Amino acid sequence: RKEVEQDPGPFNVPEGATVAFNCTYSNSASQSFFWYRQDCRKEPKLLMSVYSSGNEDGRFTAQLNRASQYISLLIRDSKLSDSATYLCVVANSASKIIFGSGTRLSIRP
Amino acid sequence: DTAVSQTPKYLVTQMGNDKSIKCEQNLGHDTMYWYKQDSKKFLKIMFSYNNKELIINETVPNRFSPKSPDKAHLNLHINSLELGDSAVYFCASSQGAAGELFFGEGSRLTVL
Numbered sequence: 001r002k003e004v005e006q007d008p009g010p011f012n013v014p015e016g017a018t019v020a021f022n023c024t025y026s027n028s029a030s031q032s033f034f035w036y037r038q039d040c041r042k043e044p045k046l047l048m049s050v051y052s053s054g055n056e057d058g059r060f061t062a063q064l065n066r067a068s069q070y071i072s073l074l075i076r077d078s079k080l081s082d083s084a085t086y087l088c089v090v091a092n093s094a095s096k097i098i099f100g101s102g103t104r105l106s107i108r109p
Numbered sequence: 110d111t112a113v114s115q116t117p118k119y120l121v122t123q124m125g126n127d128k129s130i131k132c133e134q135n136l137g138h139d140t141m142y143w144y145k146q147d148s149k150k151f152l153k154i155m156f157s158y159n160n161k162e163l164i165i166n167e168t169v170p171n172r173f174s175p176k177s178p179d180k181a182h183l184n185l186h187i188n189s190l191e192l193g194d195s196a197v198y199f200c201a202s203s204q205g206a207a208g209e210l211f212f213g214e215g216s217r218l219t220v221l
Contacts, residue, residue: 032207043199043212044152085150091207096165097142099152 001026004090006100014108017078021103023088024070032091033064035073037084038102044087047073075105083107112136115200115213122190123221129186130216132200140164140206141183143175144199146215152199158183159206190220 006023013019025033033050048055050062050071061074071090075082088100115132122128134141142165143155156175157165163175172188187194200213 034209036210043214044210045212046209049209087152089210096157097154097203097207097210099144099154101149101151 002101003027003092003098004088004100006088006103008101008103010104010106012106012108013078015078015080017107018074018076019078019105020072020074021086021088021105022070022072023100024068025088025090025098026069027090027092028066028069030069030090030092033062033071034089034091035060035062035071036087036089036099038087039084044099047086078105078107080107080109111213113200113202113211113213115198115216117216118214119217119219121219121221124190124192126190127186127188128190128218129184130198130200130218131182131184132213133182134200134202134211135181136202136204136211138202138204138208138211139180140203140208141177141180142201142203142210143183143185144201144212146197146199148196156183156185157206164206187218190218192220194218195220 035047036044037047038044054063059076063072085102113134140159158177161177197215201210
């Protein structure tokens, strides 16, 4: 079983739609959780950290469920510029940062 | 000023050659990493250094040798290149071992 698993997509949704991604992790001792965004042929960049209480940044909401070992990302009112690959990232107690394989999102006009 | 810079951006070479990729960060971070992203876009950690000390060494062939002359630099040397080494190699840095990662723009290696 992979340490961090994501649905690879692609998700193809119209502009303005709401889209949600889930990610599961296998190590219950994992300590930190993030969502990164990677545009085509570019480097990954931090989108947001994920806190136990859940957090929101504009149109983006991240949630953590430690009991079920998954994190989620919700994007509301999606824009064309949201088209990218979204990477779920988990840091475990050994300070190892593991990336999921990414979920591709494509927003159509 | 680029925060994490790596050179070269593109590298095309023959099988069996030896090549190096350099990485420098000017963020004052204490931890640096090398990640490999293959054709399936999966980002896999190779090495992690904290204050010039190796802390993570994944199952990577010993043809790959990282070197950290100081905490702002982490270079990657690859001996006897193979076709399967073709990938994009990303350098990254963070403050602490679980902080936000800042990536370089990547070095696209093609082995012919």
